[in-house]
Amino acid sequence: MAFLIIDRRQQGKQKSAVNRQRFLKRFRKHIKEAVTDAVNKRSITDMERGEEISIPRKDVSEPIFRQGKGGKQRRVLPGNKEFIRGDRIDRPKGGSGGSGGKASNQGEGMDEFVFELNQQEFLDFMFEDLELPNLVRKQLKDSDSYKLVKGGYTRDGIPARLNVVQSLRGAKARRIALSGAIRREIKALEQELEAFGDDDESEERREITEKLVRARRRVNHIPFLDDFDLRYNNMIQQPTPTTSAVMFCVMDVSGSMTQDIKDLAKRFFVLLHLFLKRHYEKTEVVFIRHHTKADEVDEEEFFYSRETGGTVVSTALELMKTIIHERYPTDSWNIYAAQASDGENWQDDSPKCRDLLVKSLLPLVQYFAYVEISSQKEQELWQTYTEILDTFSDRFAMRNVSEPADIFPVFRDLFERKSK
């Protein structure tokens, strides 16, 4: 008996990847809803894992004609204990139970189809259709990205880059060039031969015939394709302009910010941070927190340290302005800023903030988003900022957040891809 044992373990295990993607694509609406729910329920440090998604089973079902409940249904069951013929049993509650075990052929008869979205897929769904607004290509900054572009043809290269058309064209030209003289000779000989009659057995005719045969052989010996006919597509490296962007995260940590409010603000920035890390690898992030004075801090401190005091918002904006001038010249950087605050400010500081924004910051940035976290509307800062909303509607946006469930929608709203 012939047989064969094959070890397949080393081969790809993602045979179903395509089908999996198709499933996700088909039910993207459901999945997106579930992802949004999940984001709102999670704690701030817990964004980078997958999620269990459930979809109503009826939406993923594949209908076929099948028997419904009712009529006379007969069934045979194993494990009889006390029944005898003619016994009558009350129907179990919850339906006649007559569908013969066909109620569900794929699982535990649950109403939900449940599956696990992995972390990659989860984040993809989370940040789908989001982008940094007004991103433009600035100066070539330490170009480390190249792209290959076609640049004519070369005589040597790898087989994969062989250009068949060019090669055959060259071959044909060579064949024509090499065989031209011989073909002329053949033509002449043929004409000469015609002059003789078909039954002419003369020496002369035999000689011409021989010459003709030799000439034809020479034509045939010219190779159809020669090594030096081969042409390969040439690829050259071209530096591509990179988009470099910096995001300023400005957060109020003053005393008026309760723990809840800070938590909401942090959540917002966690999302922002995650989004930038994922979609804009080269983006730099500057963390600024402020009470009566502003500091530039690192990621760890920004999200985890506790410090309180009064509120002077303009200090943060001043610091931002200084940092921009020192480190991020606008001709090579796309500058973004997101500010979160409860809206309370030192009495006379708000007009100062407005002026700072209008005169020094807004002309420099691509986009400035202000998120006010408070359950009462119209705090000090909100009112002041409203005045500049009209003038800078293309690059300034503000939203109000009052509870955790608002965070993700507001975030999406601020960074949604605008159709052009």
Add this chain to the structure above:
Amino acid sequence: MNKRAPISESSEWTFEALEAFEEEIARIAADKYRLDTYANQIEIISADQMMDAYSSVGMPVGYHHWSFGKQFLSTEQRYRKGHIGLAYELVINSNPCIAYLMEENSLTLQALVIAHACFGHNSFFKGNYLFREWTDASAIVNYILFARNYITECEERHGMEAVEALLDSCHALMNLGVDRFRRPRPISADEEKKRQQDREDYLQQQVNDLWRTIPQKKEEPEEQWPRYPADPQENLLYFIEKNAPLLEPWEREIVRIVRKIAVYFYPQRQTKIMNEGWATFWHYNLMNDLYEEGLIGEGNVLEFLQSHTNVIYQPEFDSPYYSGINPYTLGFAMFTDIRRVCENPTDEDKRFFPEHAGTDWLETVHHAMANYKDESFILQYLSPKVIRDLKLFSILDDDADRAIQVTAIHDDAGYRQVREELADQYNISKQEPDIQIWEVSLRGDRSITLRHTQQERIPLDEDDAKEVLKHVHRLWRFDVHLESVRDEKAHLLYHCNDEKVWTESGENSKTEAKS
């Protein structure tokens, strides 16, 4: 008999040990039991690959479709949560017969699985009449490859959405894509490719012909036209492939592909008990033979017995683990019992089975394997002893009655009834609704009428039926009507046009816009 040394005492398998087992099992299977098999191709795979194999529902390669992704996600989820274990093996009806073995199996399990799949299932595929008539094992892998490439090409040319929607509709009618009473021609990929172009051109031409409008005398009464089709058609996909007025040639080809695959699976749907029973019966015998020859050690045989016992465990009907009759249990019990009836018949057996009581058992099981399907197998061979052992009883659940009635149990008065009703339970034409194409209005609005014939007053599942009608509409592209026949009278159930499904009373049934 001289005891030989065990092939291996270890529980870890090695390729050498697998080969040794394959050889020994092949020897016993052929010499002692006359099992005729295709060549074996054993593939060792990991758990992830097994889940991949699950989701292509028993095809070695499959075309791409979201439903396979759904299958995969569901398997993955339940496996990761520990709700299900993965099968030890998966075997494909092809020549050579491909068997996937899980790498996690111990050596004993691998030996069991080789006996079960590579000799049990394999010989069933080769010997059973349904498989011989309906499938061509040597062509199937090539055909599916052809199908996959064709569908990929269609996706490139006509867009993924269009192809996916078409496949959805075809899948909805897949079970109705089989000619139950006619034998199909075996399929071959080469031939298919060769004929496909001719068929496309010819088909389109034929269809156009069918719809040619011929001017007729006005006074001719409608009834005089012969009904089309002249006889009701049970093969919906075939009828649609040949007659749907507006399908493009490539769409017809895809309908055909789904139909061909339905045909490939048709024998499997009808031989679950027999196929599993046969394979289990042989792994049990072959493993015992290996043990008797000394090729399996004492420790390993205990492991085998435990696995075997798990496989044939049958929870009782009131157990929380009950999910229908375990095909392994019933099939194994029946084949084992056939052997018993042949070797040691009791008076009862002689009464019930005059044909084979006391005959050569090997001859008899081979005959049973080759010439029956689940339904007829049970009807022919289910013995009172098996009914008693499993304590089978039958019930009648009549919606006109307040209670469920026990109609037969394992006693003299009940054996035959239990047997008949159990056989019906495996009769596809009794378990699936009978739906046929009744009429196409050739001269009217081109609508198509389907007819459901009720048996035992069992209605259609309405929600699903409405959805399926939308799929029929997507293929037929003109109005669809569904009638139900009860007591010789046809009642109109549903209509379906471009927008909605509705019932006779004019009440719109809830339905989303057709995608």
